Amino acid sequence: MTAVGTEHRVIRVVVNGVPYEREVEARLLLSDFLRHELGLTGTHVGCEHGVCGACTVLFDGEPVRSCLLLAVQADGHVIETVEGLAPSEAELHPLQRAFWEKHGLQCGYCTSGMLMVLKAFLAEHPNPTEEEIREAISGNLCRCTGYQNIVEAALYAAQLMRQS
Amino acid sequence: MPTRIFGEPIKRAEDPRLLTGRGRYTDDIDLPGQLHVAFLRSPLAHARIRSIDVSAARDMPGVVAVWTYADIGPCQRRMPLLIPHPDLTHPYTRYALAKDEVNHVGEPVAMVIAESRYLAEDAVEAIVVEWEELPPVVDIERAVQPDAPLVHEELGTNVAAHYVGIVGDPEGAFSRAAHVFRERLIIERSAGMPIETRAIVAVWNDVEGVLEVWDTTQAPIVIRNALAALFGLAPTQVRVVAPDVGGGFGCKIMVYPEEVLVPYAALALRRPIKWTEDRLEHFVGTNHERLQIHDAEIAVDAEGRILGIRDRFLHDAGAYTPYGIIVPIITACQLPGPYKVPNYHVEFRAVYSNTVPVSPYRGAGRPHAAFVMERLLDRVADELGLDRAEVRRRNFIQPHEFPYDVGLIFQDGAPTRYDSGNYPGMLDLLLQQMDYDRLVREELPRLRAEGRCVGVGIACYVEGTGIGPYEGATVRVEPTGQVYVATGMPQQGQAHKTVLAQIVAEELQVPVESVQVFEGDTAHFQFGSGTYASRSAVVCGSAVALAARKVREQGLQLAAEELEVAVEDLVVEDGRVYVRGAPERGFTWAQLAQLANPLRYAYAGDLVVRPRPWTGPTLPPGKQPTLEATEYYSPPHATWASGAVGLLVEVDIETGQLFFRKLWVVHDCGKMINPMVVEGQVHGGIAQGIGGAFYEKLYYDENGQLLNASFMDFLIPTAMEIPRMEVAHQETPSPLNPLGVKGVGEAGAIPMPAVVAAAVEDALRPFGVRITRMPLDPDQLWRMTHPESP
Numbered sequence: 030m031t032a033v034g035t036e037h038r039v040i041r042v043v044v045n046g047v048p049y050e051r052e053v054e055a056r057l058l059l060s061d062f063l064r065h066e067l068g069l070t071g072t073h074v075g076c077e078h079g080v081c082g083a084c085t086v087l088f089d090g091e092p093v094r095s096c097l098l099l100a101v102q103a104d105g106h107v108i109e110t111v112e113g114l115a116p117s118e119a120e121l122h123p124l125q126r127a128f129w130e131k132h133g134l135q136c137g138y139c140t141s142g143m144l145m146v147l148k149a150f151l152a153e154h155p156n157p158t159e160e161e162i163r164e165a166i167s168g169n170l171c172r173c174t175g176y177q178n179i180v181e182a183a184l185y186a187a188q189l190m191r192q193s
Numbered sequence: 194m195p196t197r198i199f200g201e202p203i204k205r206a207e208d209p210r211l212l213t214g215r216g217r218y219t220d221d222i223d224l225p226g227q228l229h230v231a232f233l234r235s236p237l238a239h240a241r242i243r244s245i246d247v248s249a250a251r252d253m254p255g256v257v258a259v260w261t262y263a264d265i266g267p268c269q270r271r272m273p274l275l276i277p278h279p280d281l282t283h284p285y286t287r288y289a290l291a292k293d294e295v296n297h298v299g300e301p302v303a304m305v306i307a308e309s310r311y312l313a314e315d316a317v318e319a320i321v322v323e324w325e326e327l328p329p330v331v332d333i334e335r336a337v338q339p340d341a342p343l344v345h346e347e348l349g350t351n352v353a354a355h356y357v358g359i360v361g362d363p364e365g366a367f368s369r370a371a372h373v374f375r376e377r378l379i380i381e382r383s384a385g386m387p388i389e390t391r392a393i394v395a396v397w398n399d400v401e402g403v404l405e406v407w408d409t410t411q412a413p414i415v416i417r418n419a420l421a422a423l424f425g426l427a428p429t430q431v432r433v434v435a436p437d438v439g440g441g442f443g444c445k446i447m448v449y450p451e452e453v454l455v456p457y458a459a460l461a462l463r464r465p466i467k468w469t470e471d472r473l474e475h476f477v478g479t480n481h482e483r484l485q486i487h488d489a490e491i492a493v494d495a496e497g498r499i500l501g502i503r504d505r506f507l508h509d510a511g512a513y514t515p516y517g518i519i520v521p522i523i524t525a526c527q528l529p530g531p532y533k534v535p536n537y538h539v540e541f542r543a544v545y546s547n548t549v550p551v552s553p554y555r556g557a558g559r560p561h562a563a564f565v566m567e568r569l570l571d572r573v574a575d576e577l578g579l580d581r582a583e584v585r586r587r588n589f590i591q592p593h594e595f596p597y598d599v600g601l602i603f604q605d606g607a608p609t610r611y612d613s614g615n616y617p618g619m620l621d622l623l624l625q626q627m628d629y630d631r632l633v634r635e636e637l638p639r640l641r642a643e644g645r646c647v648g649v650g651i652a653c654y655v656e657g658t659g660i661g662p663y664e665g666a667t668v669r670v671e672p673t674g675q676v677y678v679a680t681g682m683p684q685q686g687q688a689h690k691t692v693l694a695q696i697v698a699e700e701l702q703v704p705v706e707s708v709q710v711f712e713g714d715t716a717h718f719q720f721g722s723g724t725y726a727s728r729s730a731v732v733c734g735s736a737v738a739l740a741a742r743k744v745r746e747q748g749l750q751l752a753a754e755e756l757e758v759a760v761e762d763l764v765v766e767d768g769r770v771y772v773r774g775a776p777e778r779g780f781t782w783a784q785l786a787q788l789a790n791p792l793r794y795a796y797a798g799d800l801v802v803r804p805r806p807w808t809g810p811t812l813p814p815g816k817q818p819t820l821e822a823t824e825y826y827s828p829p830h831a832t833w834a835s836g837a838v839g840l841l842v843e844v845d846i847e848t849g850q851l852f853f854r855k856l857w858v859v860h861d862c863g864k865m866i867n868p869m870v871v872e873g874q875v876h877g878g879i880a881q882g883i884g885g886a887f888y889e890k891l892y893y894d895e896n897g898q899l900l901n902a903s904f905m906d907f908l909i910p911t912a913m914e915i916p917r918m919e920v921a922h923q924e925t926p927s928p929l930n931p932l933g934v935k936g937v938g939e940a941g942a943i944p945m946p947a948v949v950a951a952a953v954e955d956a957l958r959p960f961g962v963r964i965t966r967m968p969l970d971p972d973q974l975w976r977m978t979h980p981e982s983p
Contacts, residue, residue: 070214071213075389077471125209129212134211135440135687136439137212138218141214164913
């Protein structure tokens with residue numbers, strides 16, 4: 030007897046520019062695949078029911094909740110995680126610089142999701158208002174910062190990105 | 194001139210790792226050969242276990258073991274009572290796995306250990322339990338009635354503790370009062386809800402002979418000591434690490450069943466074991482807080498000066514009391530707040546219910562206290578036709594009256610004694626920041642004339658912070674130039690690596706980047722209690738400062754000997770110790786560390802240590818080969834921070850929705866080590882306080898089922914709900930500790946229920962309602978503004 034969910038599939042996925050081919054259990058969550066199969070633990074899991082946004086990654090450039098997707102659904106797609114955000118080991122992405130500068134994080138657990146959502150948002154809204162930023166991150170819960178410095182950081186990052 | 198590092202808004206040392214996904218949280222740790230745990234938890238609030246059949250689960254693929262109470266060896270002992278109290282006459286703690294009875298939904302009953310988390314969860318489904326349902330106790334007012342069913346039959350009562358505190362002559366005060374006002378005030382059940390749930394990884398390291406545990410705890414030393422005692426190991430054979438922890442807010446300080454069971458599995462099975470709580474488990478398996486029902490009354494003279502307060506309250510303890518009665522004790526002691534209450538009678542009963550146990554959540558009894566006190570003062574103001582700010586001003590403890598004794602024994606066993614503060618100054622600063630007179634006289638009438646339902650509230654609070662017993666730290670200058678700092682206190686986002694480094698960098702005048710702080714790892718430091726009660730900066734910061742000062746003295750002494758000058762002739766600046774007026778005569782700190790440790794160095798380069806003529810032992814008696822000191826700081830009693838908040842709200846009468854239009858905060862935590870970090874703490878506390886005032890309530894039904902155990906249903910405010918906060922600081926140094934600091938961690942959460950109630954009540958004056966229950970919600974507000982509706 031094959032137990033429920035133990036069926037396996039081979040998937041091909043590009044994560045942060047690196048192609049991977051892996052055999053995975055059909056029921057494996059994308060979040061668990063990234064974290065525990067690929068070792069990309071920068072993507073965090075806060076609720077596993079798609080509300081907190083901590084596990085947000087970019088899926089073909091669009092923010093998605095990796096806890097609500099199966100790894101097999103990523104077959105043939107391109108994923109970006111927080112580990113791929115900085116242009117190099119020595120340099121931070123403007124969003125990362127801005128979060129550092131403006132104290133946009135405390136425990137750091139929601140941060141990866143915030144950064145990935147904002148990356149996609151700022152690409153389409155290079156000159157956002159505070160209200161637009163608040164709406165953009167309203168699917169991501171933070172329990173430490175009260176959001177104020179995250180908003181400051183996003184405004185500052187937008188400014189940095191416009192300048193560069 | 195020495196460089197100022199203490200007090201500067203220095204960017205956090207923690208951030209580059211966390212921003213690039215290189216943080217290391219407990220669930221990020223995967224060890225080779227690791228097994229995974231899933232728990233079967235009680236679906237019932239109160240039941241006897243007739244039988245448990247685990248045979249089907251044991252036969253499932255990938256399952257290594259399925260354990261019930263009978264299988265857990267040393268963990269069969271009852272979980273510890275961490276904080277006893279003489280008035281906790283009926284304490285009760287659980288078994289790590291239920292022995293024969295469950296007392297809340299979520300209580301661990303059986304434990305599956307399998308090759309993956311998925312397989313472990315599959316097997317949990319296959320465990321069959323035969324239950325005998327018992328009557329659940331959920332309503333704590335019902336629970337204290339004589340005929341109520343009992344949570345713990347053998348105790349013969351649902352009352353775990355009955356506390357009475359009396360200051361002065363409350364009865365006399367009430368009999369001579371010009372006015373007495375009574376309120377019944379309720380603050381509902383809520384919980385900390387860090388975004389990272391709890392997790393534990395444990396492995397028996399056979400090479401070292403050490404049990405290694407990574408745990409999302411706020412108190413790794415407590416866990417280490419508990420595990421050593423439980424398993425009969427020497428403390429040095431157990432290493433507990435709290436790595437990066439994704440928020441705590443109180444609920445991660447405990448000795449939870451999983452915290453002993455997972456390490457036990459690692460010992461018994463000799464495999465690495467991991468358990469990561471899911472969010473549903475967190476809702477029913479990690480401690481809650483908040484529910485109290487107060488019957489409070491205030492006696493005032495004709496001018497609104499407080500003559501006395503009487504408060505009797507019920508405190509919901511949940512099913513067990515592992516953390517004693519800390520929360521209601523804090524409520525009782527802090528209720529008077531920044532006001533003179535010469536006569537005070539406070540009395541509570543901590544009541545068992547078949548719900549998740551209660552232990553501190555950010556604020557820890559203080560939001561309740563501030564809610565009661567501030568509601569009473571608002572009532573006095575309204576009844577006497579006084580401005581709400583004026584009533585507060587008339588009752589403040591004055592700056593010259595410190596130290597001020599409230600007259601009760603605080604949570605740490607020491608007197609509730611305020612060390613310093615400037616409450617009138619704090620309120621003045623707030624009113625100035627709000628432009629209060631203009632707001633009340635012009636802005637509100639103007640908005641109301643436009644038909645908008647707006648209101649303003651203010652609230653003041655104090656917070657006893659930085660309690661004992663003690664914390665310690667080691668500071669060492671390395672011959673390579675870095676400064677090593679080790680403490681026992683872990684962080685959950687409070688920037689210890691930054692602020693503790695600032696303290697050391699200031700004392701030694703070295704670059705803050707050269708100071709490396711190690712925390713939350715018992716291999717680095719093994720004495721101390723943990724991160725709670727807004728105490729890290731005060732207690733740990735002071736220990737770090739004392740150790741750094743000792744190292745500074747050591748460096749000065751050594752330099753004086755080497756340079757043959759008096760210590761008084763030396764200055765410490767720019768990372769060096771040198772002769773005043775002759776900067777070329779001196780040493781870097783690295784050179785001093787080398788001089789202290791006269792070894793032959795590999796890769797020596799331009800070391801200052803040179804062969805010397807023989808004068809006796811290389812390291813004479815009484816000398817140590819390092820610039821290093823370990824110091825402890827034990828506060829005489831809590832140091833008292835304070836604050837005031839102002840809030841402008843608007844109610845949408847049609848929908849009952851509440852909008853936070855403006856929010857002002859004045860905060861006084863004494864000297865600030867890093868104002869940026871302080872402000873961040875205040876922001877976060879305020880946001881949680883707003884959650885507790887309008888969004889977050891845990892709903893139990895009469896069967897003890899938690900109805901909203903998900904983030905879909907338990908509403909944590911998002912960036913759309915939390916308003917911009919304007920924070921101003923007042924600095925009234927504490928005279929108690931070497932840094933003059935006070936704690937800030939819980940501050941923001943404390944006044945929010947009080948100030949939201951005040952502002953909403955002001956907005957709803959046309960409807961003549963009084964706000965006596967927190968949190969509010971749109972439904973309640975709609976009903977208040979539509980009294981004719983069913």
